[in-house]
Amino acid sequence: MRTPKQLYAHERMIYHPEILTCPHCGDLLVPCNYLAWDKTVQMLDRVVSVARRPSRCPHATCVGSRLRLLSAEGQRLAPAGSTYGYDVVVHIGWGRQESHATYREMHAELASRVRISVSHVGYLSQQVYEPLLACHERQHRDRLAQIAKQQGGVIVALDGLAPQGGEPQIGFIRELSSGVTWRSGWLCQQDPPTFEAFLEPLTPLDWPILVVLSDKHTGLVPAVATVLPHSRHQFCQAHYLRN
Numbered sequence: 001m002r003t004p005k006q007l008y009a010h011e012r013m014i015y016h017p018e019i020l021t022c023p024h025c026g027d028l029l030v031p032c033n034y035l036a037w038d039k040t041v042q043m044l045d046r047v048v049s050v051a052r053r054p055s056r057c058p059h060a061t062c063v064g065s066r067l068r069l070l071s072a073e074g075q076r077l078a079p080a081g082s083t084y085g086y087d088v089v090v091h092i093g094w095g096r097q098e099s100h101a102t103y104r105e106m107h108a109e110l111a112s113r114v115r116i117s118v119s120h121v122g123y124l125s126q127q128v129y130e131p132l133l134a135c136h137e138r139q140h141r142d143r144l145a146q147i148a149k150q151q152g153g154v155i156v157a158l159d160g161l162a163p164q165g166g167e168p169q170i171g172f173i174r175e176l177s178s179g180v181t182w183r184s185g186w187l188c189q190q191d192p193p194t195f196e197a198f199l200e201p202l203t204p205l206d207w208p209i210l211v212v213l214s215d216k217h218t219g220l221v222p223a224v225a226t227v228l229p230h231s232r233h234q235f236c237q238a239h240y241l242r243n
């Protein structure tokens with residue numbers, strides 16, 4: 001019997017939240033003494049060992065003490081429960097969708113870069129990519145309302161991934177502390193009207209959006225200002241420790 005080769009991570013990274021202060025009282029957050037999802041992730045170009053260290057508000061009386069702030073950068077690497085990166089998942093989905101590639105063809109194409117079986121290519125396509133694309137804000141409304149009630153609002157993280165390096169791009173709206181993917185979809189353009197339409201479901205919410213986190217994408221920044229004019233918009237900068 002062959003012994004399976006071990007996967008060696010090229011890098012070890014511990015992600016800390018990009019948000020440094022409590023969204024409720026404004027005091028500095030303190031790191032928790034445990035790690036949230038600590039795993040090895042295969043990406044298209046590397047294998048990484050990643051973990052996230054949550055932070056919380058130090059004041060027990062503040063509603064922010066119920067929040068566990070996590071890194072948005074860390075969250076965008078891989079879906080919950082998956083040891084393959086979003087780049088691998090989206091690459092498979094794109095190949096299936098645009099080139100009508102079979103699982104075997106996708107596998108042959110990926111085999112030099114990622115250790116994966118043909119059946120797992122099928123699994124990522126059917127059980128991860130398709131549900132991801134089908135996710136819709138209405139599906140998660142009750143869960144998000146409950147989260148918002150518990151922690152006094154929600155934290156929205158926006159990001160995107162372009163399998164061809166340009167357009168189109170798949171966009172994601174996530175709730176940061178729960179990891180719920182609120183909405184995702186292909187954006188054929190990356191201009192403010194496209195982003196405004198994508199963010200539109202966030203406007204009629206009955207609960208506050210405490211912070212919006214995203215990168216400084218030129219089309220996205222004005223769209224957030226238009227759709228969510230009263231939200232605090234913070235930009236992600238990689239915030240991790242390498243060791």
Ligand SMILES: [Zn+2]
Nearest residue numbers: 022057062064
């Ligand atoms: Zn606080």
